[in-house]
Structure formats: structure tokens, C-alpha cells
Amino acid sequence: MTAVREHSSVDEVRDALEYCYAQGWTDGLPVVPCTERLLAEFLATTDRGPDDVLLTMPHLGRSCTVRLAALNAAMAGCRPEYFPTVVAAWRSMTTEGYANGVMQSTTGTAPLIIVNGDVRAEIGINSAGNVFGPGFRANATIGRAVRLGILNVFGVRPHALDQSTQGTPAKYTSCIGENQEASPWPAFHEAHGFASAASAVTVLTMRSAAHIEARHTTDAEQLLRDIAGTVARTGAMMFRTSSSCLVLCPEHASLLAGQGWDRAGIGEFLFAEARVTQQQLDAVGKGGISRQQHWRLPRGHSDAIVDDQIGADGNLHALTSPTAVQIVVAGAANAGVSTVVDIFDLIGGAPSIVPVETAGRRFEDGPGTRLDEVVALLARDGFTAAWDLDPDGGVTVRIGAGSADCAECLAPEPVLTAIVSKALSASRFHLKRLDLPAH
Structure with a gap:
């Protein structure tokens, strides 16, 4: 790397960056000033009108239009050809169901964007090594485009409408591709009715993420019990039960598939094995349920009622159901490291998967x-x-x-x-x- 030689245009860019900071348009990192010419390049990639609404937060009385989404995508550093994927992410948030007050949650939620299909190769989405990390412009800027929209369009900023107690690094950006080529199963979107090559985006509302370091075993059930132990941690149990997105590395996915496990079987096993006892819940003050919100409370709390989902054996299934685990394959095939992402329960029980629509292909895939x-x-x-x-x-x-x-x-x-x-x-x-x- 070298410093840019002194040049008046560079100074003008710096002035523009400082102007964006002064207007409060950034996430703390520099943004790309968006000119009318650049905005037009973004809008040309979609058949949607600039004033078409992508997402509304009724309680705030604000909506994100295509034009506003394009402005924030440009400022996030996206290339124009990324914009149809950004639009698909906004649309998935609409049908995913948690785009309203949850984005202001004290938990510090963030959209987890999962990309499938041919668009990954077309725009350079990383699906392999360091999939949750830096180094890939498409991943970094697509996730950031949505986050900037949440900040700038809806005003959900820290110390104001964003009430996150600590937040999460995913609130800067969180966009991954599924490593379909290394998966032993049909792709995530394919399992929900899309063609393998069809480009599609899924947004899940994530609460937190934890690694599964399981390099030690070649036994599928040992691996699944290791995962179940992370799924069932009491610290993740804010509500009566929980849901997860299991991001399996190719090594773990191959191990499981090689011993006859598919997504449905993994969900059934994790539902059965991810358990906590009444004693464990009482020990951390979560043995009762709020009669109003169904949040976990100490059993002696004035608002607490008995958790009738705890069985006669004293065990509670930590997962809402066997289908409360969404399974995606991503990452490199170089180690046994997978991730459990805590997510909110899916409204209606199914993920919100929407097609990526480019100009002239508005209804092609969904x-x-x-x-x-x-x-x-x-x-x-x-x-x-x-x-x-x-x-x-x-x-x-x-x-x-x-x-x-x-x-x-x-x-x-x-x-x-x-x-x-x-x-x-x-x-x-x-x-x-x-x-x-x-x-």
C-alpha cells in the first residue's frame, strides 16, 4: 500500500466524507459519497420504481424506498450490480417478520443475510473460508447497506432509538454465502422450492453466535451432542424456548451426511438432545415464565407462572420444535469448526427466502x-x-x-x-x- 499523492480531487473526497460524518450518515466508518450519477447506476439494476416501498416500520412512521436503499447501498461501498441482492435482503426482512421493534431491542439484534445461487459467483460473495470475517467486498458492503439503511432511513441509532445494551459486531455487517458446492445436501433455498442455480436471499434475525470447536471426533452423534450443548445454554434462553441457525462447516456436514444424517434428522436429534433441567433453570433464576411476555423469570417472581413445558422427568426442550433449526453449510473444508447462531423464532415456522430480481427479470425466480x-x-x-x-x-x-x-x-x-x-x-x-x- 502507498499513500495517495497530493491531489485536489482527493481533498474534495475527504471533504465529502467529513460532510457525511457531520450529517450523521455513517456507522462510524467512512462512507462513499453518493452522486446523482452513481445513484442512477444503482437504480438501473432493478425494475422497481425509486418510490416503491421495500420495508415499513409502522410504529416509527417511516419506510425504506428503493431510492433510499440505493443511496445507502452506494454509501456502504456496494457496486451497482450488488443492488438487486440488497433489494432482496430488504424484501426478506419484510416477510421475515422482525424488522420492526426488534431492531431496537436491548439484546442487540442484527440481520443475518444468507445468499444462495449463481449470484454468489456473479458478484463475488464469499461462501468459503472466513465466511463471517472481512476481505470480501460483496459480503461486507451488502450487509452494511442494510445496516446503514436501518440507521439512516429509520433512525435506529445507538443512544437513541437503538437500545442495544452491548450490541454485536454483526451490527456493522453480516452477510454470508452458502457453500452449496461443498454441501452434501440440497442448498438451503433449494430445500424450500427454489432451483439450485436460482439466486435467492434469506434474512434471519440473529441475537448472538457461538463456535462449535469439534475437531476431535468422527462420530456423528458425538458431534451433534456437542452442538446440542451449545444450543441449550441457559444464557441464550431469554424466552420459554429458542431457535437456531446452525452454520455447519463442510467437514462437519460431510461427516454427518456420510453417516446418514439429513437436515430433518439433525433437527429431530437436536430437539431431543438440547435440553435443560428445572434445576439448571432455577440455578440461574429462569425457572418460571412471565404470564405477560413468556420471558423467563425466577419461580418466586410475582409475575411468574409454572413452565408447563417442563416434563415429568424435569427436562425442557430448549428448542421450540424440531424445525426450529435452520441448517446452512458455509466455510472452508479445513477444520471442524461450525457456528450456532441464536435467532428469533420464525413467524409461521418457515424462513423468508426471496429471489434476487435484476432489471428485466422481476418475476423469474419467485x-x-x-x-x-x-x-x-x-x-x-x-x-x-x-x-x-x-x-x-x-x-x-x-x-x-x-x-x-x-x-x-x-x-x-x-x-x-x-x-x-x-x-x-x-x-x-x-x-x-x-x-x-x-x-
Whole structure:
């Protein structure tokens, strides 16, 4: 590396950087000043209009439009060709369900962005060694683009709307690719109905991450018990139960698959083995459940009720269900080191996987787009919504009561069916089923 020779244009850039700092537009690191010409290059990569809304936080009365997302992607250091992946990340956050108040949580949550398909090679997404670390522009800047949007568009800044007690390094950026080529199983998005080559993005709301150092064993069940021990740590149990994203290194994935384990079997095993006892919970003051929030409390607390999910044997399954573990393969095949990422329970039980849409390919890989607008509309009325895609092109839309007062406040089923069907009419997909909250 060498210092840049004295040049007036360099000084102008420095002045522009200082201006961005003065406006409060940064995450503490320098940003790329965005000119109108650069903004136009970003907007040209998508068929969406600049004023199309990608994400709304109703309680803040603020929305992220395509134009605002592009501005923050440019400032984050993205290349224009990264922008469709950034847009897909924003869309996944909409249907993932936790993009509202959780981003202001004292826990210090962050979006974990997982990228699948051909776009990884097209834009240089790292899926292998040091996948959670630095060194790759696409990973670093795509994750940062979303975080800058949370700061600049929604005003969720530290010491203000962001109430994180300590936060996490992932709040700067957290974007990984799945190492599909080293995975013994179908890719993560492929397991949910997408073609292997189809480019797609999944966002999970992460709370924390812990390494599994398991270089010592070639026995699959020993490895899984080691993982289960990390999943079931009492420090992760803020609520009654928890959910995880298990990021397996290729070595661990190959070991498990070689002994007959698939994703479903791993989930079943971890659900059975990731247990804590009433005694362990009492020892850390988490033996009871809040009657109001279902948070863990000491059993003697005035708001505590008995945890009726603790069995007669005194054991509690730490995971919400066998499907509460999302399994991704990433990293290098050079050591037995995997990661357990604590995440919030998935609304509707399925991850929010959305296609990457480039200009001229708006509906190529998934329903998205106008369907996401329906999801955002429901969210403004206090309901939650998410959708799943079947390999045959059928879409299942799940609507939950969320923060709405009652299921009766929802529009009648025939009206909702017509709205969703119309949203899908411009694509090659069709409505398969509409799941509504019980009355």
C-alpha cells in the first residue's frame, strides 16, 4: 500500500466524507459519497420504481424506498450490480417478520443475510473460508447497506432509538454465502422450492453466535451432542424456548451426511438432545415464565407462572420444535469448526427466502414484488404475513394475528384471496393456500 499523492480531487473526497460524518450518515466508518450519477447506476439494476416501498416500520412512521436503499447501498461501498441482492435482503426482512421493534431491542439484534445461487459467483460473495470475517467486498458492503439503511432511513441509532445494551459486531455487517458446492445436501433455498442455480436471499434475525470447536471426533452423534450443548445454554434462553441457525462447516456436514444424517434428522436429534433441567433453570433464576411476555423469570417472581413445558422427568426442550433449526453449510473444508447462531423464532415456522430480481427479470425466480406489498399492507394493520413457494409454483400465504387485537379485524377470506391472487397475476406463480388466524 502507498499513500495517495497530493491531489485536489482527493481533498474534495475527504471533504465529502467529513460532510457525511457531520450529517450523521455513517456507522462510524467512512462512507462513499453518493452522486446523482452513481445513484442512477444503482437504480438501473432493478425494475422497481425509486418510490416503491421495500420495508415499513409502522410504529416509527417511516419506510425504506428503493431510492433510499440505493443511496445507502452506494454509501456502504456496494457496486451497482450488488443492488438487486440488497433489494432482496430488504424484501426478506419484510416477510421475515422482525424488522420492526426488534431492531431496537436491548439484546442487540442484527440481520443475518444468507445468499444462495449463481449470484454468489456473479458478484463475488464469499461462501468459503472466513465466511463471517472481512476481505470480501460483496459480503461486507451488502450487509452494511442494510445496516446503514436501518440507521439512516429509520433512525435506529445507538443512544437513541437503538437500545442495544452491548450490541454485536454483526451490527456493522453480516452477510454470508452458502457453500452449496461443498454441501452434501440440497442448498438451503433449494430445500424450500427454489432451483439450485436460482439466486435467492434469506434474512434471519440473529441475537448472538457461538463456535462449535469439534475437531476431535468422527462420530456423528458425538458431534451433534456437542452442538446440542451449545444450543441449550441457559444464557441464550431469554424466552420459554429458542431457535437456531446452525452454520455447519463442510467437514462437519460431510461427516454427518456420510453417516446418514439429513437436515430433518439433525433437527429431530437436536430437539431431543438440547435440553435443560428445572434445576439448571432455577440455578440461574429462569425457572418460571412471565404470564405477560413468556420471558423467563425466577419461580418466586410475582409475575411468574409454572413452565408447563417442563416434563415429568424435569427436562425442557430448549428448542421450540424440531424445525426450529435452520441448517446452512458455509466455510472452508479445513477444520471442524461450525457456528450456532441464536435467532428469533420464525413467524409461521418457515424462513423468508426471496429471489434476487435484476432489471428485466422481476418475476423469474419467485413470486415476490407485489406479494410483498400485500405483506407490508397487512403489517401496517398489525398482522403478520409470510409466504412459501412450492416447486410446482404454488404459493402458500400465512397470515397471523401479530399485534392486531383480533382475527375478526382482518378482511374476509374471499377478499384476501382476490387480493393475493391479483398480486400473483403478473408472475408465473399461483395461490395454493391461504392460512388465516383462528377466530
